[in-house]
Amino acid sequence: MAQILGLPKLSPTMEEGVLVKWTKKEGDKVAPGDLIAEVETDKANMDFNVEDEGVLLKLLVAEGATVKLGAPVAIIGKAGEDVTALVAQATGKPATAPKAEPKVEPKAEPKMDAPAAAAAPPAQNDAPAYNEAPNNSPPNNVVANKPPPANPGAKVLASPLAKSLAVELGVDLRTVTGSGPGGRIVERDVKAARGGAPAPAADVVPAADSEAEAPAADDGADTKSTMVLTTRSARQLVPDAGAGDYEDLPASNMRKRIAQRLTEAKRDIPHFYLQRPIDAAPLMGFRARLNELLGDRGKVSVNDLVIKAVALALRRVPECNASWEGDAIRRYHRVHVGVAVAIEDGLVTPVVRDADQKGIGAIAAEVRDLADRAKKRGLKGHEITGSTFTVSNLGMFGIERFTAILNPPEAGILAVGAVLDTPVVAGGQVVAGKRMTVSMSCDHRVIDGATGARWLIAFADLLEKPESLAL
Amino acid sequence: MAVISYREALNQAMREEMERDANVFVMGEEVGHYNGAYKVTQGMLQRFSERRIIDAPIAEMGFAGIGVGAAMVGLRPIIEFMTFNFSLVAIDQIVNNAAKIYQMSAGQFHIPIVFRGPGGPAVQVGSQHSQSLESFYAHVPGLKVVMPSTAADAKGLLKTAIRDDNPVVFIEGETLYNSTWEVPDGDVLIPIGKGDIKRAGSDITLVAWSKMVWTCLDAAKELAKDGIECEVVDPRTLRPLDVDLIVESVTKTGRCVIVEIGWPVAGFGAEVAYQVQKHCLDALDAPIERVTSEDVPMPYAKNLEDEVQPQVHDVVAAVKRALYLEA
Incomplete structure (x- = not known):
């Protein structure tokens, strides 16, 4: 029996996704586990695998569309099933039940071998135009100028430019007669309607931009309220003259998620902060020796050593490898360290799993790989989820110290500053030394001040005697 | 020089x-x-x-x-x-x-x-x-x-x-x-992947390379007599293709004709058309036109040989179609 497939939760935090690409077509057979689409979630491009067996009868969403969690994206069933009712249902009330009661006509339609896209009957009202009939005019043939179709409620036929121009000039396209093939409304028709002048005859072509700049002053504002809007107009992004003091850059999916999650975290979690300097001289020496040994086989960064030290410190003070569960504190048996990585327009936190068990070289190689792929948006869902503690390092930007917002549900995050040459007091003398300041943000529901301080002692002890990281 | x-x-x-x-x-x-x-x-x-x-x-x-x-x-x-x-x-x-x-x-x-x-x-x-x-x-x-x-x-x-x-x-x-x-005299290099505007115009974009640039320039001259100003964009290199330059031009003119001397099916102009529709959809006032050779092996007879290849009048006709000047 045919059923509607809803958009599944592909990352723990997703609430909507962009359907980037269908990897199966209508009419394709699918088996449980088959990849049918790629979906961009708030953090990564995820695979959408089906759990059912059957035939993809109908794709309800066009590539590039943003879909709410659970909203219908496709219909799956047996070959030849009639999906008209389900299509109407799916497009009639979107974003409700992901698997609503399937209402299927018992009689099956004969199935053709032709591409399934053309076989499905069009849904009632205004279903998403995924399978919109292509313009059949052969490109190199002369197109006869047919009168516009006599169908009052039908879609307005207009070129994309005519549509955006109509919005700009405040012209209601339903009142315009198209002079293009098949009654298509084209640029000159919109300009003529706006200017009140007749469409130019076949000799004069108005310059593309000059008239479009004319101020829309004399027409009443009421025409604007009834104008047919286009979904996306490049021209709308151009600020009006006189309103050029700012521009609104549309927020990406990722940016929206960052805004939402960090607001929640900062608002709902009682943060407190612990800071301490760490003597980084032994660490820098240790790192230099490691890199000398590695030669051209790789490089270890300060951050790789910090990750290892964080992991071992969590083993020593397991109270900090935990999260608040409302009525319990969940203590994790494994140590997975998240590493904040800045990427274009945001950040992502790939996870080094079981970092306490891994060698420094292995951590270095893994972090480099994760960061590279993060920048290309190539991380899989499991690589950005499940961390139990996070490290954020701005030392490479020369930041001396900062505090980080917790990455829920974790109870701790460590903000790492730069290693600075600084005067220090040793044996009663002021001498040149190296210091690195770290700041730990704690969830006070899970970690108390003294617990956090104990963790920082363990962390500092490990980093100041860096050979212990190799044990 | x-x-x-x-x-x-x-x-x-x-x-x-x-x-x-x-x-x-x-x-x-x-x-x-x-x-x-x-x-x-x-x-x-x-x-x-x-x-x-x-x-x-x-x-x-x-x-x-x-x-x-x-x-x-x-x-x-x-x-x-x-x-x-x-x-x-x-x-x-x-x-x-x-x-x-x-x-x-x-x-x-x-x-x-x-x-x-x-x-x-x-x-x-x-x-x-x-x-x-x-x-x-x-x-x-x-x-x-x-x-x-x-x-x-x-x-x-x-x-x-x-x-x-x-x-x-x-x-x-x-x-x-x-x-x-x-x-230009001397050691002047032109980067691969950078196109060139061979003629500036505001009404329609013609994309062509090699010999067809000349055909387009001749067509543009003829169309200018009717007040139609063609912009002739010569990508100069097909791979890599200067998509930005073509997109910038079509965004300005809203109409595009791609002229190539090769065959129509899977010809490079189809790739150009794909890029234009993808990046300029909201700016387009007419379907993208292509002018190509006829879909046949080249005949030997001179009259047929000319007939098969894109000529100035073919480009002019395509421009007029894209401007809705010929029904």
């Missing part, structure tokens, strides 16, 4: 690069003692000796392969095909060796080679010698495909192609060798 022929510009480019870099050499049929089938290598044997201007036997697969091998060990070969029609017997060397070895050797071997020679129909040389193969080569990752329309572009781009560390397919216009253009 001197006004010189396309042929002379290519000759200058090769001479200058050979003076500059002793690793550059030319190999092909009749390139030495005969001075080149189209006289592009005129006088170069005298200047550079048989060590660097090498007459090859009629064996394209062989000398293209020798070129790839020479490039692997650090030389910079210029392999001349008498015409690109003959590259078809060497296409395995170009597609399977030149374009692949950098990747298959995990970056151990660069292939700094130029395959050059004339392409496109000439006059009554029959179907086997009248082909436009740029779409074949533009299909292949690992190759760069350059198609200059003017003497200035020919010189600046050939110099860049010779210095490029990757294989470049450099297709010259067979009927353009005598065409002249102002060419």
Whole structure:
């Protein structure tokens, strides 16, 4: 029996996704586990695998569309099933039940071998135009100028430019007669309607931009309220003259998620902060020796050593490898360290799993790989989820110290500053030394001040005697 | 600035690069003692000796392969095909060796080679010698495909192609060798992947390369009499393609006609059309038009030969369709 497939939760935090690409077509057979689409979630491009067996009868969403969690994206069933009712249902009330009661006509339609896209009957009202009939005019043939179709409620036929121009000039396209093939409304028709002048005859072509700049002053504002809007107009992004003091850059999916999650975290979690300097001289020496040994086989960064030290410190003070569960504190048996990585327009936190068990070289190689792929948006869902503690390092930007917002549900995050040459007091003398300041943000529901301080002692002890990281 | 022929510009480019870099050499049929089938290598044997201007036997697969091998060990070969029609017997060397070895050797071997020679129909040389193969080569990752329309572009781009560390397919216009253009003196390079506006206009964008740029310029002149201002965009290189320049122009004009001398099916203009619709959808006022040769092997008869190829009147008609001036 045919059923509607809803958009599944592909990352723990997703609430909507962009359907980037269908990897199966209508009419394709699918088996449980088959990849049918790629979906961009708030953090990564995820695979959408089906759990059912059957035939993809109908794709309800066009590539590039943003879909709410659970909203219908496709219909799956047996070959030849009639999906008209389900299509109407799916497009009639979107974003409700992901698997609503399937209402299927018992009689099956004969199935053709032709591409399934053309076989499905069009849904009632205004279903998403995924399978919109292509313009059949052969490109190199002369197109006869047919009168516009006599169908009052039908879609307005207009070129994309005519549509955006109509919005700009405040012209209601339903009142315009198209002079293009098949009654298509084209640029000159919109300009003529706006200017009140007749469409130019076949000799004069108005310059593309000059008239479009004319101020829309004399027409009443009421025409604007009834104008047919286009979904996306490049021209709308151009600020009006006189309103050029700012521009609104549309927020990406990722940016929206960052805004939402960090607001929640900062608002709902009682943060407190612990800071301490760490003597980084032994660490820098240790790192230099490691890199000398590695030669051209790789490089270890300060951050790789910090990750290892964080992991071992969590083993020593397991109270900090935990999260608040409302009525319990969940203590994790494994140590997975998240590493904040800045990427274009945001950040992502790939996870080094079981970092306490891994060698420094292995951590270095893994972090480099994760960061590279993060920048290309190539991380899989499991690589950005499940961390139990996070490290954020701005030392490479020369930041001396900062505090980080917790990455829920974790109870701790460590903000790492730069290693600075600084005067220090040793044996009663002021001498040149190296210091690195770290700041730990704690969830006070899970970690108390003294617990956090104990963790920082363990962390500092490990980093100041860096050979212990190799044990 | 001197006004010189396309042929002379290519000759200058090769001479200058050979003076500059002793690793550059030319190999092909009749390139030495005969001075080149189209006289592009005129006088170069005298200047550079048989060590660097090498007459090859009629064996394209062989000398293209020798070129790839020479490039692997650090030389910079210029392999001349008498015409690109003959590259078809060497296409395995170009597609399977030149374009692949950098990747298959995990970056151990660069292939700094130029395959050059004339392409496109000439006059009554029959179907086997009248082909436009740029779409074949533009299909292949690992190759760069350059198609200059003017003497200035020919010189600046050939110099860049010779210095490029990757294989470049450099297709010259067979009927353009005598065409002249102002060419800047000296060592002026034109980057691969950068297009050029050959004529500015506000009403419609014509995209064309190699000989079809000239056809478009003639059509633009004719259309200007009716007050229609065409912008002629010459990408100059098909791979990589200067999509930004084309998009910028179509965003301004809202209409686009792509003119190519090759066949219509899977011709490179289809890729241009895809890029235009993808990036300029909201700016388009009319479907993108393509003007191509007819979908047939080239006839030998002169009248039919002209009929098959895009002519000025074909471009004019396509422009008028895109402007809704002809129903």
